[in-house]
Amino acid sequence: MSQAATEIVRISGHAGTVPGDGLNREFRVCKLVDTTTCIGCKACEVACLEWNGYTFSETTFDNSYQTMPETAWNYWNLIKFNEHEREDGTLQLLMRKDQCMHCADPGCLAACPADNAIVQYANGIVDFQQEHCIGCGYCITGCPFNIPKFSPTARKVFKCTLCNDRVSRGLEPACIKACPTGCLHFGTKAEMKELAETRASQLRQHSGFPDAGVYDPPGVGGTHVIYVLHDAKNPELYGGLPKDPHIPWTVQLWKKPLKWIGNLAIIGGVVGVFIHYLRFGPKVVKQDGQESHGGNT
Amino acid sequence: MSRENYLLPNGRVLRYSFHERLVHWLAGVSYVYLLLTGLAFWSPWLFWIAVVLGGATISRELHPWFGVVFAVAVGWMYRMWARQMRHTSADQAWWASVGHYIRNEDEKVPSADRFNPGQKLLFWGFFWNGLLLLLSGLILWFPQQIPWSLRFLRLAAVIVHPVCALLTIALFIIHVYMGTAMEQGAFGSVIRGDVSRAWADQHHHDWYQQVLRDSARK
Numbered sequence: 001m002s003q004a005a006t007e008i009v010r011i012s013g014h015a016g017t018v019p020g021d022g023l024n025r026e027f028r029v030c031k032l033v034d035t036t037t038c039i040g041c042k043a044c045e046v047a048c049l050e051w052n053g054y055t056f057s058e059t060t061f062d063n064s065y066q067t068m069p070e071t072a073w074n075y076w077n078l079i080k081f082n083e084h085e086r087e088d089g090t091l092q093l094l095m096r097k098d099q100c101m102h103c104a105d106p107g108c109l110a111a112c113p114a115d116n117a118i119v120q121y122a123n124g125i126v127d128f129q130q131e132h133c134i135g136c137g138y139c140i141t142g143c144p145f146n147i148p149k150f151s152p153t154a155r156k157v158f159k160c161t162l163c164n165d166r167v168s169r170g171l172e173p174a175c176i177k178a179c180p181t182g183c184l185h186f187g188t189k190a191e192m193k194e195l196a197e198t199r200a201s202q203l204r205q206h207s208g209f210p211d212a213g214v215y216d217p218p219g220v221g222g223t224h225v226i227y228v229l230h231d232a233k234n235p236e237l238y239g240g241l242p243k244d245p246h247i248p249w250t251v252q253l254w255k256k257p258l259k260w261i262g263n264l265a266i267i268g269g270v271v272g273v274f275i276h277y278l279r280f281g282p283k284v285v286k287q288d289g290q291e292s293h294g295g296n297t
Numbered sequence: 298m299s300r301e302n303y304l305l306p307n308g309r310v311l312r313y314s315f316h317e318r319l320v321h322w323l324a325g326v327s328y329v330y331l332l333l334t335g336l337a338f339w340s341p342w343l344f345w346i347a348v349v350l351g352g353a354t355i356s357r358e359l360h361p362w363f364g365v366v367f368a369v370a371v372g373w374m375y376r377m378w379a380r381q382m383r384h385t386s387a388d389q390a391w392w393a394s395v396g397h398y399i400r401n402e403d404e405k406v407p408s409a410d411r412f413n414p415g416q417k418l419l420f421w422g423f424f425w426n427g428l429l430l431l432l433s434g435l436i437l438w439f440p441q442q443i444p445w446s447l448r449f450l451r452l453a454a455v456i457v458h459p460v461c462a463l464l465t466i467a468l469f470i471i472h473v474y475m476g477t478a479m480e481q482g483a484f485g486s487v488i489r490g491d492v493s494r495a496w497a498d499q500h501h502h503d504w505y506q507q508v509l510r511d512s513a514r515k
Contacts, residue, residue, distance in 0.1 A: 015341040070445070111455070113338040114353055134353040136338065137440035141451040150441035155354075250456040258456070259340065262463045269467055273474035280401045282481050285496045 010120035012112035028124040029167060030192035033097050034199055034228040035238060037183035040065055040079055040095040047178030048077035071098060073149035076160040077175055080239020096238040100147045100160035102126045104221030107247035110255055111142025124224035125162045133157055144245035192226060199228045219246040304512045309491040321487055324370035327363045334360045335462055361438040371427045381411050388414040408502035422468045426461040433458040
């Protein structure tokens with residue numbers, strides 16, 4: 001697992017093949033967030049700031065437990081609180097730890113034009129390489145989860161690294177280490193998926209949550225952060241988790257068919273005018289005195 | 298219209314005033330920078346262009362500012378030329394015989410005024426695409442300022458910007474080809490400003506007649 005964190009399988013804005021891709025056996029990591037046992041203590045938020053060296057940002061107060069409306073370039077991990085009133089009139093306080101989902105099919109990486117600015121490691125971690133980032137912000141547009149954030153001081157984009165620096169040395173992410181209830185787990189994707197399904201079936205069978213399930217959206221190829229939700233049919237309730245996230249269709253259109261149509265059109269245009277010159281040559285200006293426009297003079 | 302165009306003492310015709318040439322090259326130089334850096338962001342295979350131009354970070358910083366310069370130049374052109382670029386009923390006949398124009402059979406093409414319908418298409422193509430490029434470019438300049446609830450603006454911008462850019466590239470290829478290789482004398486007209494009488498008569502007969510009438514009146 002740890003070695004896989006240094007093996008790159010995808011590179012943004014990169015011409016040619018990816019060196020080292022597919023050499024070792026697959027060993028993908030995964031973070032499991034069980035929203036049903038989260039108590040909203042925000043220890044994961046603090047651990048994230050501590051490990052990554054950021055100071056606590058200014059908080060906003062909106063009559064709820066919400067620390068701030070959304071993650072920031074220097075605040076990568078944020079619990080989203082939602083006071084949800086159920087149909088029977090009872091209140092449910094939904095809490096979801098929001099951070100980068102580390103998509104198997106990452107929209108940020110697809111949209112990024114800068115060679116090497118975003119990489120996907122063999123273990124599934126999608127990481128920004130700020131030394132190669134050009135600050136264009138296309139990743140912000142490509143992401144279906146509203147995660148990459150622009151730093152006005154660095155003029156580059158930042159997000160959760162899934163503690164790649166810890167994972168590559170055999171440690172679990174800082175947020176996992178700090179969680180007091182054990183609602184956060186870290187392991188291989190297969191292990192976490194199994195654990196999540198077990199928990200979801202417990203919730204369905206014994207805890208009165210018939211719609212409990214696992215959030216591992218297939219639209220982005222699955223994610224390396226998965227959730228157990230009491231109500232998997234309405235992920236939007238959990239601070240706007242998209243129901244069926246995809247790389248935005250305009251980004252896909254732009255990066256796939258339009259690119260090929262455009263490239264062929266540009267090459268075709270240049271070749272076309274060259275062939276025109278070979279076939280018809282320049283417009284030669286006739287000498288003075290010769291009539292140019294028979295019918296119109 | 299052609300008050301700025303007159304017969305020069307050396308027997309040539311002044312076609313583009315200093316003012317017009319200056320604006321043309323302001324647009325031309327800024328467009329070429331926008332094209333090169335834009336192509337670098339467009340395809341990984343062309344990313345080296347940004348490296349050659351001082352690094353992609355600098356290209357990303359300067360591309361929008363050159364866009365502002367280009368927009369100002371195009372706006373200025375609009376003030377200068379919009380009236381002369383208006384489509385007229387005669388344009389239809391010109392387009393009907395555009396095949397002759399392409400095959401250099403100019404004698405079969407209806408005579409043109411100061412700008413022929415092809416040039417009008419170039420102008421309006423750059424004007425409208427330039428406007429859309431400016432609007433989508435403003436969104437792409439500050440994507441982080443667009444709130445999540447308005448993200449459709451960003452999603453629209455990433456498709457509008459390259460589509461409009463590609464359309465201007467098509468116009469640009471034809472414009473540069475015609476201005477440098479195909480139409481002899483055209484490049485000089487936008488550098489020194491003047492053309493020969495024969496050139497004026499052959500390519501812009503109606504305009505040339507107007508210049509002659511204006512000069513005679515003086």
